[in-house]
Each structure stands twice: as C-alpha cells, then as structure tokens.
Amino acid sequence: MTTPSIVPNFGSDNSGRKLAIICSKGNLDMAYPGLILGNAALGEGVEVHFFFTFWGFDMIIKSRMEHLQFSPAGNTAMHLPGGNMHIPQFMAPAPGMTAMATKMLKKSIADLDVPEIPEFLDQIVAAGGHLWACRMSADMNKLDMSDLRDDIEAIISASDFIEMTDGAQLLFI
Amino acid sequence: MPIIEIAGRQVNVNEEGFLTEYDEWSEEIAKALAAQIEIDLTDEHWKAIKFLREDYKTEGETATSRRVQTVGGISVKEQFALFPKKPSKKMAYIAGLPKPKGCV
Numbered sequence: 001m002t003t004p005s006i007v008p009n010f011g012s013d014n015s016g017r018k019l020a021i022i023c024s025k026g027n028l029d030m031a032y033p034g035l036i037l038g039n040a041a042l043g044e045g046v047e048v049h050f051f052f053t054f055w056g057f058d059m060i061i062k063s064r065m066e067h068l069q070f071s072p073a074g075n076t077a078m079h080l081p082g083g084n085m086h087i088p089q090f091m092a093p094a095p096g097m098t099a100m101a102t103k104m105l106k107k108s109i110a111d112l113d114v115p116e117i118p119e120f121l122d123q124i125v126a127a128g129g130h131l132w133a134c135r136m137s138a139d140m141n142k143l144d145m146s147d148l149r150d151d152i153e154a155i156i157s158a159s160d161f162i163e164m165t166d167g168a169q170l171l172f173i
Numbered sequence: 174m175p176i177i178e179i180a181g182r183q184v185n186v187n188e189e190g191f192l193t194e195y196d197e198w199s200e201e202i203a204k205a206l207a208a209q210i211e212i213d214l215t216d217e218h219w220k221a222i223k224f225l226r227e228d229y230k231t232e233g234e235t236a237t238s239r240r241v242q243t244v245g246g247i248s249v250k251e252q253f254a255l256f257p258k259k260p261s262k263k264m265a266y267i268a269g270l271p272k273p274k275g276c277v
Contacts, residue, residue: 004177005179007209008210010262010266011258045259114276123239127238127250
C-alpha cells in the first residue's frame with residue numbers, strides 16, 4: 001500500500017534559533033567540544049556565535065593556534081588508546097609526557113577525519129559561523145586584531161557579546 | 174516502513190521520508206525529491222549528489238559535509254549556497270541516502 005508523500009522537515013520551524021558558545025580553554029582537548037557542537041549547529045541551520053576568552057584566546061592567536069597541547073596532568077579520565085590503562089598521576093608531569101599525549105590525541109582525532117583547530121575554524125567560518133574575540137583578554141595579552149585570525153569579526157567587550165546574543169542558547173566551555 | 178509514490182515509481186522510505194533502498198533511486202526521483210524541498214537542481218547540485226552516490230557505494234555510509242569538501246572537492250561554503258541551511262541532510266535526501274552519521 002502506498003502512503004501519501006512524506007517530506008522531511010528541514011526546519012522552517014527553527015528559523016531564528018541562535019547559539020552562543022564561549023570558548024575559555026586553550027588545551028587541545030578542551031578546544032574541540034565547542035567547535036564540534038557549533039559546527040553541528042551550523043549544519044542544522046542555526047546561527048552560531050563563538051566568543052574566545054581567556055585561555056580560549058590561544059585558539060585564535062596566529063602564533064599559537066597551531067600549537068595547542070594536551071596534558072594528562074590532573075586529568076584522571078585520560079586513558080591510553082584502546083583500553084582502560086591510564087598514566088599514573090605522578091608520571092603525568094614528566095618531561096615529554098605532554099608532547100606524547102598531544103601527539104596521541106592529534107592522531108586519534110585525525111583518524112576520525114576531524115580537522116586540526118585552525119582548519120576546523122576555517123570550515124566553521126565557511127559554514128557561516130561568527131568569531132569574536134574578548135576585549136579584556138586582548139588587553140591582558142597586549143594583542144590587537146593583527147595578532148588574531150583574519151576572520152575574527154571584531155574584538156568586543158563581554159557586554160557587547162551578551163547584547164549581540166540576545167535570545168540565544170549559550171554554552172560555556 | 175512506508176512506501177510512497179514519487180516520479181511515478183513506488184519507493185521505500187523511512188518515517189522522515191528518506192529513501193531506504195539504494196537501488197530504488199533514479200535521477201528522475203532526485204528531481205522530484207529536490208522539488209519537494211524547493212531546490213532546482215543545477216550542474217553544481219548534480220556534482221554533489223553524484224559524489225555522494227559514488228562515495229556511498231564504496232564507503233557504505235553517507236559522506237559528511239567535511240568529506241564532500243575534502244574528497245568531493247565541493248567547499249563547505251558552496252554546499253551551504255547550493256543546499257541552504259542544512260546541506261548534509263538535504264544532499265543525502267536528494268541522493269536517496271541515509272542522513273550522515275559522522276559528527277564533523
């Protein structure tokens with residue numbers, strides 16, 4: 001028996017949905033969650049604004065964005081790939097450990113065909129995402145627009161960001 | 174699963190309306206599916222749809238937006254221009270494939 005045509009709802013119902021993501025961490029592992037969620041939201045037709053602040057600034061500083069790192073120190077949930085083994089905390093600060101953990105994490109991410117942070121932000125901007133930098137973080141680090149990715153729309157104050165994202169859902173990472 | 178008639182053919186779809194049988198798809202059906210979501214298919218649209226069909230044949234899953242860019246050579250920006258708002262789902266729908274599973 002044939003049923004009447006079924007057409008997917010591609011979301012005229014969510015027009016006007018807005019998401020604001022505050023990226024405040026500069027560790028490699030903590031840089032990803034906001035970008036993955038924001039990128040997914042863009043693919044669903046949601047308007048997305050990213051606000052980079054404090055340590056999250058490292059994701060958009062040209063001289064640092066390629067060099068984010070991951071450390072097992074203080075992270076008791078970090079296990080070696082493919083098992084339940086983990087690095088004992090007393091060993092986590094040992095020389096070379098951060099470099100090794102960073103390399104391992106980068107490989108796991110690349111294996112899933114997820115891009116590195118700068119390329120991921122390129123993709124997000126291509127999908128229509130908006131990138132904003134925090135005024136106080138810029139002032140603290142003595143940085144201006146020339147130090148940041150070219151697609152940062154502006155350096156704005158916290159209140160500008162709050163005003164701009166009126167009515168948005170908000171994620172703080 | 175429901176069966177619907179589209180472009181004069183009966184096809185199996187899931188509860189959202191995505192085709193469930195790879196071989197039931199045809200270009201005529203693609204045109205009808207596209208029309209239902211208000212997309213006029215141009216050569217650029219066809220390039221994306223054909224890439225998705227071919228890629229599915231070898232990979233067994235629907236390419237994500239990222240894969241359409243890196244392997245299919247159609248930039249994310251272009252995908253959003255061709256299939257506004259929800260490019261990966263719209264492309265998959267017209268190509269008669271399941272929604273992509275990947276997160277990125």
